[in-house]
Amino acid sequence: MHRVVVVQDALGPLEPLLPVFARAGFAPPVFRESIAQVVEDARKGDVALIVLPMRLLQGHGRFEFEAMLRDAPAVASIGTAPSADAEAILVGMRAGIGEFLVSPPSPTDLEVALLHLRRKWGATGIRGSLTAVYAPKGGVGATTVAVNTAYALATRRPDARVVLVDLNVGLGDIDTHLNLPHNYDLGDLVRKLDQADADLLHAIVTPFGDGLFALPACDDLEVADQVQADAVTRVLSVCRTSFQHTVVDCEHAFGPRTVAALDAAESIVMVLQSNVAAIRAAKRSLALFRQLDYPTEKIVVVLNREGPGDVLSYADIAKSLGVPVSLRLPNAFQLANEAQTRGVPIAKAAPTAPLSLAFNTLATRVVGEVAVVDRPEAADGKRRGLFGLRRK
Ligand SMILES: Nc1ncnc2c1ncn2[C@@H]1O[C@H](COP(=O)(O)OP(=O)(O)OP(=O)(O)O)[C@@H](O)[C@H]1O
Ligand SMILES: [Mg+2]
Structure with missing residues:
Protein backbone atom coordinates (compact mmCIF):
# COMPACT_ATOMS: atom_id res chain seq x y z
CA MET A 1 0.00 0.00 0.00
CA HIS A 2 1.15 3.54 -0.72
CA ARG A 3 1.68 6.03 2.06
CA VAL A 4 0.00 9.44 2.21
CA VAL A 5 1.01 12.15 4.64
CA VAL A 6 -1.51 14.85 5.56
CA VAL A 7 -0.14 18.04 7.06
CA GLN A 8 -2.24 19.63 9.82
CA ASP A 9 -5.89 20.14 8.84
CA ALA A 10 -5.33 20.07 5.06
CA LEU A 11 -8.26 17.72 4.40
CA GLY A 12 -10.69 18.44 7.25
CA PRO A 13 -12.60 15.40 8.61
CA LEU A 14 -10.93 12.30 7.24
CA GLU A 15 -13.63 9.68 7.74
CA PRO A 16 -15.53 10.26 4.42
CA LEU A 17 -12.24 10.32 2.49
CA LEU A 18 -10.83 7.02 3.73
CA PRO A 19 -12.59 4.85 1.07
CA VAL A 20 -11.24 7.16 -1.64
CA PHE A 21 -7.67 6.67 -0.43
CA ALA A 22 -8.27 2.92 -0.19
CA ARG A 23 -9.49 2.76 -3.81
CA ALA A 24 -6.33 4.51 -4.93
CA GLY A 25 -4.21 1.94 -3.06
CA PHE A 26 -3.32 4.08 -0.03
CA ALA A 27 -3.10 3.04 3.60
CA PRO A 28 -4.97 5.38 6.00
CA PRO A 29 -3.13 8.74 6.08
CA VAL A 30 -0.56 9.65 8.68
CA PHE A 31 -0.52 13.18 10.09
CA ARG A 32 2.35 15.64 10.35
CA GLU A 33 2.49 19.07 11.92
CA SER A 34 5.13 20.83 9.83
CA ILE A 35 6.79 20.94 6.45
CA ALA A 36 10.06 20.00 8.16
CA GLN A 37 8.56 16.67 9.27
CA VAL A 38 7.23 15.99 5.76
CA VAL A 39 10.61 16.73 4.23
CA GLU A 40 12.09 14.18 6.60
CA ASP A 41 9.50 11.57 5.48
CA ALA A 42 10.29 12.25 1.83
CA ARG A 43 14.03 11.90 2.47
CA LYS A 44 13.43 8.46 3.94
CA GLY A 45 11.62 7.66 0.69
CA ASP A 46 8.51 6.23 2.31
CA VAL A 47 5.87 8.66 1.13
CA ALA A 48 3.99 8.68 -2.19
CA LEU A 49 1.65 11.63 -1.62
CA ILE A 50 1.71 14.76 0.51
CA VAL A 51 -1.41 16.83 1.18
CA LEU A 52 -0.75 20.20 2.76
CA PRO A 53 -2.48 23.52 3.38
CA MET A 54 -1.29 26.11 0.88
CA ARG A 55 -0.88 28.69 3.64
CA LEU A 56 2.23 26.81 4.83
CA LEU A 57 3.88 27.68 1.53
CA GLN A 58 3.63 31.39 2.24
CA GLY A 59 6.58 31.50 4.64
CA HIS A 60 10.09 30.23 4.01
CA GLY A 61 8.75 26.67 4.32
CA ARG A 62 8.01 27.01 0.64
CA PHE A 63 11.69 26.84 -0.35
CA GLU A 64 12.26 23.77 1.80
CA PHE A 65 9.20 22.13 0.24
CA GLU A 66 10.15 23.11 -3.31
CA ALA A 67 13.64 21.64 -2.85
CA MET A 68 12.16 18.43 -1.47
CA LEU A 69 9.82 18.04 -4.48
CA ARG A 70 12.76 18.62 -6.81
CA ASP A 71 14.82 15.95 -5.06
CA ALA A 72 11.95 13.47 -4.96
CA PRO A 73 10.16 13.77 -8.31
CA ALA A 74 8.10 10.64 -7.64
CA VAL A 75 6.36 12.26 -4.67
CA ALA A 76 2.91 13.61 -5.58
CA SER A 77 1.45 16.61 -3.82
CA ILE A 78 -1.94 18.22 -3.29
CA GLY A 79 -2.33 21.73 -1.88
CA THR A 80 -5.56 22.80 -0.18
CA ALA A 81 -7.08 26.15 0.83
CA PRO A 82 -10.50 27.19 2.14
CA SER A 83 -11.24 28.96 -1.15
CA ALA A 84 -9.90 28.86 -4.69
CA ASP A 85 -7.73 31.91 -4.15
CA ALA A 86 -5.83 32.62 -7.39
CA GLU A 87 -2.79 34.00 -5.58
CA ALA A 88 -2.47 30.90 -3.35
CA ILE A 89 -2.89 28.55 -6.33
CA LEU A 90 -0.13 30.38 -8.18
CA VAL A 91 2.25 30.09 -5.23
CA GLY A 92 1.44 26.36 -5.04
CA MET A 93 2.03 25.83 -8.74
CA ARG A 94 5.38 27.60 -8.54
CA ALA A 95 6.37 25.35 -5.68
CA GLY A 96 5.56 22.32 -7.82
CA ILE A 97 2.23 21.28 -6.23
CA GLY A 98 0.48 18.81 -8.54
CA GLU A 99 -3.19 19.41 -7.69
CA PHE A 100 -5.24 21.98 -5.84
CA LEU A 101 -8.37 21.29 -3.78
CA VAL A 102 -10.72 23.56 -1.84
CA SER A 103 -10.77 22.24 1.72
CA PRO A 104 -12.43 20.30 3.07
CA PRO A 105 -12.73 18.50 -0.28
CA SER A 106 -15.66 16.26 -1.13
CA PRO A 107 -14.81 12.57 -1.66
CA THR A 108 -15.42 12.97 -5.39
CA ASP A 109 -13.08 15.98 -5.70
CA LEU A 110 -10.35 14.02 -3.93
CA GLU A 111 -11.06 10.99 -6.12
CA VAL A 112 -10.58 13.05 -9.27
CA ALA A 113 -7.33 14.60 -7.95
CA LEU A 114 -5.95 11.13 -7.12
CA LEU A 115 -6.86 9.92 -10.60
CA HIS A 116 -4.93 12.81 -12.13
CA LEU A 117 -1.87 12.09 -10.00
CA ARG A 118 -1.93 8.30 -10.12
CA ARG A 119 1.03 7.95 -12.48
CA LYS A 120 3.27 9.41 -9.78
CA TRP A 121 2.94 6.36 -7.58
CA GLY A 122 3.32 4.05 -10.49
CA ALA A 123 -0.28 3.02 -11.11
CA THR A 124 -0.10 0.90 -14.22
CA GLY A 125 -2.70 -0.20 -16.74
CA ILE A 126 -4.98 -3.04 -15.79
CA ARG A 127 -7.30 -5.22 -17.78
CA GLY A 128 -10.67 -4.92 -16.15
N1 LIG B 1 -37.22 -4.37 -10.92
C1 LIG B 1 -37.98 -3.30 -11.13
N2 LIG B 1 -39.10 -3.10 -10.39
C2 LIG B 1 -39.90 -2.02 -10.63
N3 LIG B 1 -39.68 -1.10 -11.56
C3 LIG B 1 -38.60 -1.24 -12.32
C4 LIG B 1 -37.68 -2.34 -12.15
N4 LIG B 1 -36.69 -2.21 -13.06
C5 LIG B 1 -36.96 -1.09 -13.77
N5 LIG B 1 -38.09 -0.50 -13.34
C6 LIG B 1 -38.72 0.72 -13.86
O1 LIG B 1 -39.01 0.52 -15.24
C7 LIG B 1 -38.89 1.75 -15.94
C8 LIG B 1 -37.98 1.55 -17.15
O2 LIG B 1 -36.69 1.28 -16.69
P1 LIG B 1 -35.38 1.64 -17.53
O3 LIG B 1 -35.35 3.07 -17.91
O4 LIG B 1 -34.25 1.09 -16.76
O5 LIG B 1 -35.65 0.74 -18.82
P2 LIG B 1 -34.85 0.75 -20.21
O6 LIG B 1 -34.97 -0.62 -20.77
O7 LIG B 1 -33.51 1.29 -20.03
O8 LIG B 1 -35.74 1.78 -21.03
P3 LIG B 1 -35.37 2.67 -22.32
O9 LIG B 1 -36.15 2.05 -23.44
O10 LIG B 1 -35.82 4.04 -21.98
O11 LIG B 1 -33.90 2.56 -22.53
C9 LIG B 1 -38.35 2.76 -14.95
O12 LIG B 1 -39.41 3.58 -14.50
C10 LIG B 1 -37.80 1.91 -13.83
O13 LIG B 1 -37.87 2.57 -12.57
MG1 LIG C 1 -32.46 2.75 -21.07
Whole structure:
Protein backbone atom coordinates (compact mmCIF):
# COMPACT_ATOMS: atom_id res chain seq x y z
CA MET A 1 0.00 0.00 0.00
CA HIS A 2 1.15 3.54 -0.72
CA ARG A 3 1.68 6.03 2.06
CA VAL A 4 0.00 9.44 2.21
CA VAL A 5 1.01 12.15 4.64
CA VAL A 6 -1.51 14.85 5.56
CA VAL A 7 -0.14 18.04 7.06
CA GLN A 8 -2.24 19.63 9.82
CA ASP A 9 -5.89 20.14 8.84
CA ALA A 10 -5.33 20.07 5.06
CA LEU A 11 -8.26 17.72 4.40
CA GLY A 12 -10.69 18.44 7.25
CA PRO A 13 -12.60 15.40 8.61
CA LEU A 14 -10.93 12.30 7.24
CA GLU A 15 -13.63 9.68 7.74
CA PRO A 16 -15.53 10.26 4.42
CA LEU A 17 -12.24 10.32 2.49
CA LEU A 18 -10.83 7.02 3.73
CA PRO A 19 -12.59 4.85 1.07
CA VAL A 20 -11.24 7.16 -1.64
CA PHE A 21 -7.67 6.67 -0.43
CA ALA A 22 -8.27 2.92 -0.19
CA ARG A 23 -9.49 2.76 -3.81
CA ALA A 24 -6.33 4.51 -4.93
CA GLY A 25 -4.21 1.94 -3.06
CA PHE A 26 -3.32 4.08 -0.03
CA ALA A 27 -3.10 3.04 3.60
CA PRO A 28 -4.97 5.38 6.00
CA PRO A 29 -3.13 8.74 6.08
CA VAL A 30 -0.56 9.65 8.68
CA PHE A 31 -0.52 13.18 10.09
CA ARG A 32 2.35 15.64 10.35
CA GLU A 33 2.49 19.07 11.92
CA SER A 34 5.13 20.83 9.83
CA ILE A 35 6.79 20.94 6.45
CA ALA A 36 10.06 20.00 8.16
CA GLN A 37 8.56 16.67 9.27
CA VAL A 38 7.23 15.99 5.76
CA VAL A 39 10.61 16.73 4.23
CA GLU A 40 12.09 14.18 6.60
CA ASP A 41 9.50 11.57 5.48
CA ALA A 42 10.29 12.25 1.83
CA ARG A 43 14.03 11.90 2.47
CA LYS A 44 13.43 8.46 3.94
CA GLY A 45 11.62 7.66 0.69
CA ASP A 46 8.51 6.23 2.31
CA VAL A 47 5.87 8.66 1.13
CA ALA A 48 3.99 8.68 -2.19
CA LEU A 49 1.65 11.63 -1.62
CA ILE A 50 1.71 14.76 0.51
CA VAL A 51 -1.41 16.83 1.18
CA LEU A 52 -0.75 20.20 2.76
CA PRO A 53 -2.48 23.52 3.38
CA MET A 54 -1.29 26.11 0.88
CA ARG A 55 -0.88 28.69 3.64
CA LEU A 56 2.23 26.81 4.83
CA LEU A 57 3.88 27.68 1.53
CA GLN A 58 3.63 31.39 2.24
CA GLY A 59 6.58 31.50 4.64
CA HIS A 60 10.09 30.23 4.01
CA GLY A 61 8.75 26.67 4.32
CA ARG A 62 8.01 27.01 0.64
CA PHE A 63 11.69 26.84 -0.35
CA GLU A 64 12.26 23.77 1.80
CA PHE A 65 9.20 22.13 0.24
CA GLU A 66 10.15 23.11 -3.31
CA ALA A 67 13.64 21.64 -2.85
CA MET A 68 12.16 18.43 -1.47
CA LEU A 69 9.82 18.04 -4.48
CA ARG A 70 12.76 18.62 -6.81
CA ASP A 71 14.82 15.95 -5.06
CA ALA A 72 11.95 13.47 -4.96
CA PRO A 73 10.16 13.77 -8.31
CA ALA A 74 8.10 10.64 -7.64
CA VAL A 75 6.36 12.26 -4.67
CA ALA A 76 2.91 13.61 -5.58
CA SER A 77 1.45 16.61 -3.82
CA ILE A 78 -1.94 18.22 -3.29
CA GLY A 79 -2.33 21.73 -1.88
CA THR A 80 -5.56 22.80 -0.18
CA ALA A 81 -7.08 26.15 0.83
CA PRO A 82 -10.50 27.19 2.14
CA SER A 83 -11.24 28.96 -1.15
CA ALA A 84 -9.90 28.86 -4.69
CA ASP A 85 -7.73 31.91 -4.15
CA ALA A 86 -5.83 32.62 -7.39
CA GLU A 87 -2.79 34.00 -5.58
CA ALA A 88 -2.47 30.90 -3.35
CA ILE A 89 -2.89 28.55 -6.33
CA LEU A 90 -0.13 30.38 -8.18
CA VAL A 91 2.25 30.09 -5.23
CA GLY A 92 1.44 26.36 -5.04
CA MET A 93 2.03 25.83 -8.74
CA ARG A 94 5.38 27.60 -8.54
CA ALA A 95 6.37 25.35 -5.68
CA GLY A 96 5.56 22.32 -7.82
CA ILE A 97 2.23 21.28 -6.23
CA GLY A 98 0.48 18.81 -8.54
CA GLU A 99 -3.19 19.41 -7.69
CA PHE A 100 -5.24 21.98 -5.84
CA LEU A 101 -8.37 21.29 -3.78
CA VAL A 102 -10.72 23.56 -1.84
CA SER A 103 -10.77 22.24 1.72
CA PRO A 104 -12.43 20.30 3.07
CA PRO A 105 -12.73 18.50 -0.28
CA SER A 106 -15.66 16.26 -1.13
CA PRO A 107 -14.81 12.57 -1.66
CA THR A 108 -15.42 12.97 -5.39
CA ASP A 109 -13.08 15.98 -5.70
CA LEU A 110 -10.35 14.02 -3.93
CA GLU A 111 -11.06 10.99 -6.12
CA VAL A 112 -10.58 13.05 -9.27
CA ALA A 113 -7.33 14.60 -7.95
CA LEU A 114 -5.95 11.13 -7.12
CA LEU A 115 -6.86 9.92 -10.60
CA HIS A 116 -4.93 12.81 -12.13
CA LEU A 117 -1.87 12.09 -10.00
CA ARG A 118 -1.93 8.30 -10.12
CA ARG A 119 1.03 7.95 -12.48
CA LYS A 120 3.27 9.41 -9.78
CA TRP A 121 2.94 6.36 -7.58
CA GLY A 122 3.32 4.05 -10.49
CA ALA A 123 -0.28 3.02 -11.11
CA THR A 124 -0.10 0.90 -14.22
CA GLY A 125 -2.70 -0.20 -16.74
CA ILE A 126 -4.98 -3.04 -15.79
CA ARG A 127 -7.30 -5.22 -17.78
CA GLY A 128 -10.67 -4.92 -16.15
CA SER A 129 -13.87 -6.80 -16.82
CA LEU A 130 -16.42 -5.63 -19.37
CA THR A 131 -20.14 -6.27 -19.04
CA ALA A 132 -22.68 -5.22 -21.68
CA VAL A 133 -26.28 -4.79 -20.58
CA TYR A 134 -28.63 -5.25 -23.51
CA ALA A 135 -32.39 -5.37 -23.88
CA PRO A 136 -33.83 -5.96 -27.34
CA LYS A 137 -37.05 -4.24 -26.25
CA GLY A 138 -37.26 -0.74 -24.76
CA GLY A 139 -38.55 0.04 -21.30
CA VAL A 140 -37.83 -3.34 -19.70
CA GLY A 141 -35.23 -2.00 -17.30
CA ALA A 142 -31.87 -2.17 -19.14
CA THR A 143 -30.62 1.13 -17.76
CA THR A 144 -31.83 0.27 -14.26
CA VAL A 145 -29.93 -3.03 -14.46
CA ALA A 146 -26.79 -1.36 -15.86
CA VAL A 147 -26.73 1.43 -13.25
CA ASN A 148 -27.39 -0.90 -10.33
CA THR A 149 -25.02 -3.66 -11.41
CA ALA A 150 -22.29 -1.04 -11.82
CA TYR A 151 -23.05 0.32 -8.35
CA ALA A 152 -23.01 -3.19 -6.84
CA LEU A 153 -19.60 -3.84 -8.44
CA ALA A 154 -18.27 -0.52 -7.13
CA THR A 155 -19.41 -1.01 -3.55
CA ARG A 156 -18.62 -4.66 -2.95
CA ARG A 157 -14.86 -4.09 -2.83
CA PRO A 158 -13.23 -1.04 -1.31
CA ASP A 159 -10.51 -0.93 -3.97
CA ALA A 160 -12.67 -1.19 -7.11
CA ARG A 161 -13.34 1.61 -9.56
CA VAL A 162 -16.18 1.10 -12.01
CA VAL A 163 -17.15 3.07 -15.10
CA LEU A 164 -20.67 3.03 -16.48
CA VAL A 165 -20.77 3.85 -20.19
CA ASP A 166 -23.98 4.98 -21.87
CA LEU A 167 -24.07 4.03 -25.55
CA ASN A 168 -27.62 5.30 -26.14
CA VAL A 169 -26.45 8.06 -28.46
CA GLY A 170 -29.01 10.90 -28.40
CA LEU A 171 -31.20 9.05 -25.89
CA GLY A 172 -28.90 8.42 -22.94
CA ASP A 173 -30.26 8.61 -19.41
CA ILE A 174 -27.71 7.26 -16.93
CA ASP A 175 -27.15 10.90 -15.94
CA THR A 176 -30.83 11.10 -14.95
CA HIS A 177 -30.74 7.77 -13.09
CA LEU A 178 -27.74 9.06 -11.10
CA ASN A 179 -28.76 12.75 -10.98
CA LEU A 180 -25.36 13.60 -12.37
CA PRO A 181 -24.70 17.03 -13.83
CA HIS A 182 -21.75 16.59 -16.14
CA ASN A 183 -19.48 18.68 -18.33
CA TYR A 184 -18.27 15.93 -20.64
CA ASP A 185 -19.71 12.89 -22.36
CA LEU A 186 -18.88 10.07 -24.73
CA GLY A 187 -18.72 12.56 -27.63
CA ASP A 188 -15.78 14.38 -26.02
CA LEU A 189 -13.81 11.16 -25.98
CA VAL A 190 -14.79 10.19 -29.52
CA ARG A 191 -13.84 13.65 -30.84
CA LYS A 192 -10.30 13.00 -29.63
CA LEU A 193 -10.24 9.31 -30.37
CA ASP A 194 -6.66 9.28 -31.63
CA GLN A 195 -5.52 10.67 -28.27
CA ALA A 196 -7.89 8.54 -26.19
CA ASP A 197 -5.95 7.09 -23.29
CA ALA A 198 -6.40 6.60 -19.56
CA ASP A 199 -5.51 10.24 -18.82
CA LEU A 200 -8.08 11.64 -21.22
CA LEU A 201 -10.71 9.17 -20.00
CA HIS A 202 -10.05 10.15 -16.38
CA ALA A 203 -10.47 13.81 -17.29
CA ILE A 204 -13.80 13.12 -19.03
CA VAL A 205 -15.65 10.69 -16.75
CA THR A 206 -17.90 12.13 -14.03
CA PRO A 207 -17.54 10.70 -10.52
CA PHE A 208 -20.76 9.66 -8.80
CA GLY A 209 -19.04 8.60 -5.57
CA ASP A 210 -18.48 5.19 -3.93
CA GLY A 211 -16.04 4.28 -6.71
CA LEU A 212 -18.60 4.67 -9.51
CA PHE A 213 -17.87 6.88 -12.54
CA ALA A 214 -20.11 7.71 -15.48
CA LEU A 215 -19.47 8.32 -19.15
CA PRO A 216 -22.85 9.68 -20.32
CA ALA A 217 -23.99 9.32 -23.92
CA CYS A 218 -23.60 12.28 -26.27
CA ASP A 219 -26.55 14.31 -27.51
CA ASP A 220 -24.68 16.20 -30.20
CA LEU A 221 -25.86 14.55 -33.40
CA GLU A 222 -22.80 15.66 -35.37
CA VAL A 223 -20.55 13.67 -33.05
CA ALA A 224 -23.10 10.88 -32.92
CA ASP A 225 -22.17 10.13 -36.51
CA GLN A 226 -18.62 9.46 -35.40
CA VAL A 227 -19.67 7.03 -32.68
CA GLN A 228 -19.32 3.98 -34.88
CA ALA A 229 -18.25 0.44 -34.10
CA ASP A 230 -14.50 1.14 -34.16
CA ALA A 231 -14.95 4.14 -31.84
CA VAL A 232 -16.93 2.00 -29.39
CA THR A 233 -14.27 -0.72 -29.48
CA ARG A 234 -11.54 1.82 -28.80
CA VAL A 235 -13.42 3.62 -25.98
CA LEU A 236 -14.23 0.35 -24.22
CA SER A 237 -10.67 -0.84 -24.58
CA VAL A 238 -9.41 2.34 -22.86
CA CYS A 239 -12.03 1.88 -20.13
CA ARG A 240 -10.72 -1.61 -19.44
CA THR A 241 -7.18 -0.36 -18.92
CA SER A 242 -8.27 2.19 -16.33
CA PHE A 243 -11.18 0.66 -14.40
CA GLN A 244 -11.56 -2.70 -12.68
CA HIS A 245 -15.02 -3.00 -14.17
CA THR A 246 -16.78 -1.41 -17.12
CA VAL A 247 -20.54 -1.72 -17.49
CA VAL A 248 -22.19 -0.63 -20.74
CA ASP A 249 -25.81 0.41 -21.17
CA CYS A 250 -26.31 -0.61 -24.81
CA GLU A 251 -28.86 0.73 -27.27
CA HIS A 252 -31.88 -1.48 -27.90
CA ALA A 253 -31.26 -1.39 -31.65
CA PHE A 254 -29.04 -4.23 -32.80
CA GLY A 255 -26.72 -1.96 -34.78
CA PRO A 256 -22.94 -1.88 -35.28
CA ARG A 257 -22.35 0.11 -32.07
CA THR A 258 -24.23 -2.47 -30.04
CA VAL A 259 -22.48 -5.40 -31.69
CA ALA A 260 -19.09 -3.78 -31.06
CA ALA A 261 -19.93 -3.56 -27.34
CA LEU A 262 -21.38 -7.08 -27.19
CA ASP A 263 -18.30 -8.41 -28.98
CA ALA A 264 -15.88 -6.74 -26.59
CA ALA A 265 -17.73 -7.82 -23.43
CA GLU A 266 -17.08 -11.08 -21.67
CA SER A 267 -20.59 -11.03 -20.20
CA ILE A 268 -23.82 -9.93 -21.85
CA VAL A 269 -26.68 -9.30 -19.46
CA MET A 270 -29.82 -9.65 -21.56
CA VAL A 271 -32.81 -8.07 -19.82
CA LEU A 272 -36.40 -9.05 -20.49
CA GLN A 273 -39.78 -9.00 -18.82
CA SER A 274 -42.54 -11.53 -18.66
CA ASN A 275 -44.54 -10.46 -21.69
CA VAL A 276 -44.85 -11.89 -25.16
CA ALA A 277 -43.22 -8.96 -26.98
CA ALA A 278 -40.14 -8.96 -24.75
CA ILE A 279 -39.77 -12.74 -24.91
CA ARG A 280 -40.06 -12.77 -28.73
CA ALA A 281 -37.45 -10.04 -29.00
CA ALA A 282 -35.19 -11.97 -26.60
CA LYS A 283 -35.53 -15.11 -28.72
CA ARG A 284 -34.49 -13.20 -31.83
CA SER A 285 -31.48 -11.78 -30.00
CA LEU A 286 -30.40 -15.21 -28.82
CA ALA A 287 -30.49 -16.39 -32.44
CA LEU A 288 -28.29 -13.43 -33.44
CA PHE A 289 -25.90 -14.20 -30.58
CA ARG A 290 -25.60 -17.73 -31.93
CA GLN A 291 -24.83 -16.31 -35.37
CA LEU A 292 -22.11 -14.26 -33.75
CA ASP A 293 -20.72 -17.41 -32.14
CA TYR A 294 -21.04 -16.10 -28.60
CA PRO A 295 -20.56 -18.97 -26.19
CA THR A 296 -23.72 -19.64 -24.16
CA GLU A 297 -21.94 -18.91 -20.90
CA LYS A 298 -21.35 -15.37 -22.12
CA ILE A 299 -25.10 -14.64 -21.96
CA VAL A 300 -26.76 -13.94 -18.63
CA VAL A 301 -30.54 -13.85 -19.10
CA VAL A 302 -32.21 -11.63 -16.52
CA LEU A 303 -35.95 -11.58 -15.97
CA ASN A 304 -36.80 -8.15 -14.60
CA ARG A 305 -39.85 -7.03 -12.65
CA GLU A 306 -40.92 -10.54 -11.78
CA GLY A 307 -44.08 -10.52 -9.71
CA PRO A 308 -47.13 -12.56 -8.71
CA GLY A 309 -49.21 -11.11 -11.58
CA ASP A 310 -46.94 -12.56 -14.29
CA VAL A 311 -48.83 -14.65 -16.83
CA LEU A 312 -45.71 -16.60 -17.80
CA SER A 313 -43.49 -18.06 -15.11
CA TYR A 314 -39.71 -17.93 -15.40
CA ALA A 315 -39.78 -21.66 -16.15
CA ASP A 316 -42.17 -21.04 -19.09
CA ILE A 317 -39.89 -18.27 -20.31
CA ALA A 318 -36.77 -20.43 -20.07
CA LYS A 319 -38.56 -23.15 -22.04
CA SER A 320 -39.61 -20.72 -24.73
CA LEU A 321 -36.10 -19.22 -24.97
CA GLY A 322 -34.34 -22.57 -24.88
CA VAL A 323 -31.84 -21.24 -22.34
CA PRO A 324 -32.07 -20.92 -18.58
CA VAL A 325 -33.08 -17.67 -16.91
CA SER A 326 -29.96 -16.86 -14.85
CA LEU A 327 -31.51 -14.37 -12.50
CA ARG A 328 -34.90 -12.98 -11.54
CA LEU A 329 -35.24 -9.41 -10.30
CA PRO A 330 -38.35 -8.72 -8.25
CA ASN A 331 -40.82 -6.04 -9.25
CA ALA A 332 -40.36 -3.18 -6.79
CA PHE A 333 -42.15 -0.32 -8.43
CA GLN A 334 -42.15 2.08 -5.50
CA LEU A 335 -38.50 1.55 -4.64
CA ALA A 336 -37.29 1.74 -8.25
CA ASN A 337 -39.32 4.90 -8.76
CA GLU A 338 -38.13 6.51 -5.55
CA ALA A 339 -34.48 5.76 -6.31
CA GLN A 340 -34.85 7.14 -9.83
CA THR A 341 -36.59 10.28 -8.58
CA ARG A 342 -33.81 10.86 -6.05
CA GLY A 343 -31.20 10.02 -8.67
CA VAL A 344 -29.48 7.31 -6.61
CA PRO A 345 -28.86 3.60 -7.18
CA ILE A 346 -31.52 1.36 -5.64
CA ALA A 347 -29.06 -0.15 -3.15
CA LYS A 348 -28.14 3.32 -1.93
CA ALA A 349 -31.81 4.07 -1.26
CA ALA A 350 -32.51 0.66 0.35
CA PRO A 351 -29.38 -1.45 0.91
CA THR A 352 -31.20 -4.51 2.25
CA ALA A 353 -34.19 -4.57 -0.11
CA PRO A 354 -34.55 -7.86 -2.04
CA LEU A 355 -33.98 -5.98 -5.32
CA SER A 356 -30.69 -4.52 -4.01
CA LEU A 357 -29.52 -7.96 -2.91
CA ALA A 358 -30.46 -9.36 -6.32
CA PHE A 359 -28.23 -6.78 -8.02
CA ASN A 360 -25.37 -7.95 -5.80
CA THR A 361 -25.98 -11.49 -6.95
CA LEU A 362 -26.01 -10.31 -10.54
CA ALA A 363 -22.70 -8.49 -10.03
CA THR A 364 -21.11 -11.68 -8.77
CA ARG A 365 -22.68 -13.67 -11.57
CA VAL A 366 -21.17 -11.45 -14.27
CA VAL A 367 -17.62 -11.09 -12.98
CA GLY A 368 -17.26 -13.91 -10.49
CA GLU A 369 -15.68 -13.32 -7.12
CA VAL A 370 -12.52 -11.74 -8.44
CA ALA A 371 -12.44 -8.03 -9.10
CA VAL A 372 -10.37 -8.12 -12.25
CA VAL A 373 -11.09 -10.57 -14.99
CA ASP A 374 -8.30 -11.15 -17.43
CA ARG A 375 -9.39 -13.21 -20.35
CA PRO A 376 -7.57 -13.30 -23.64
CA GLU A 377 -9.54 -11.90 -26.55
CA ALA A 378 -8.22 -14.64 -28.80
CA ALA A 379 -11.31 -16.72 -28.04
CA ASP A 380 -13.29 -14.38 -30.31
CA GLY A 381 -11.49 -16.05 -33.19
CA LYS A 382 -12.69 -16.54 -36.69
CA ARG A 383 -16.26 -15.51 -36.28
CA ARG A 384 -18.68 -14.54 -38.93
CA GLY A 385 -19.36 -10.81 -39.16
CA LEU A 386 -22.63 -8.92 -39.00
CA PHE A 387 -22.83 -5.43 -40.52
CA GLY A 388 -19.55 -6.17 -42.28
CA LEU A 389 -17.67 -5.93 -38.99
CA ARG A 390 -14.30 -7.51 -39.29
CA ARG A 391 -13.38 -9.71 -36.43
CA LYS A 392 -9.85 -10.23 -35.30
N1 LIG B 1 -37.22 -4.37 -10.92
C1 LIG B 1 -37.98 -3.30 -11.13
N2 LIG B 1 -39.10 -3.10 -10.39
C2 LIG B 1 -39.90 -2.02 -10.63
N3 LIG B 1 -39.68 -1.10 -11.56
C3 LIG B 1 -38.60 -1.24 -12.32
C4 LIG B 1 -37.68 -2.34 -12.15
N4 LIG B 1 -36.69 -2.21 -13.06
C5 LIG B 1 -36.96 -1.09 -13.77
N5 LIG B 1 -38.09 -0.50 -13.34
C6 LIG B 1 -38.72 0.72 -13.86
O1 LIG B 1 -39.01 0.52 -15.24
C7 LIG B 1 -38.89 1.75 -15.94
C8 LIG B 1 -37.98 1.55 -17.15
O2 LIG B 1 -36.69 1.28 -16.69
P1 LIG B 1 -35.38 1.64 -17.53
O3 LIG B 1 -35.35 3.07 -17.91
O4 LIG B 1 -34.25 1.09 -16.76
O5 LIG B 1 -35.65 0.74 -18.82
P2 LIG B 1 -34.85 0.75 -20.21
O6 LIG B 1 -34.97 -0.62 -20.77
O7 LIG B 1 -33.51 1.29 -20.03
O8 LIG B 1 -35.74 1.78 -21.03
P3 LIG B 1 -35.37 2.67 -22.32
O9 LIG B 1 -36.15 2.05 -23.44
O10 LIG B 1 -35.82 4.04 -21.98
O11 LIG B 1 -33.90 2.56 -22.53
C9 LIG B 1 -38.35 2.76 -14.95
O12 LIG B 1 -39.41 3.58 -14.50
C10 LIG B 1 -37.80 1.91 -13.83
O13 LIG B 1 -37.87 2.57 -12.57
MG1 LIG C 1 -32.46 2.75 -21.07
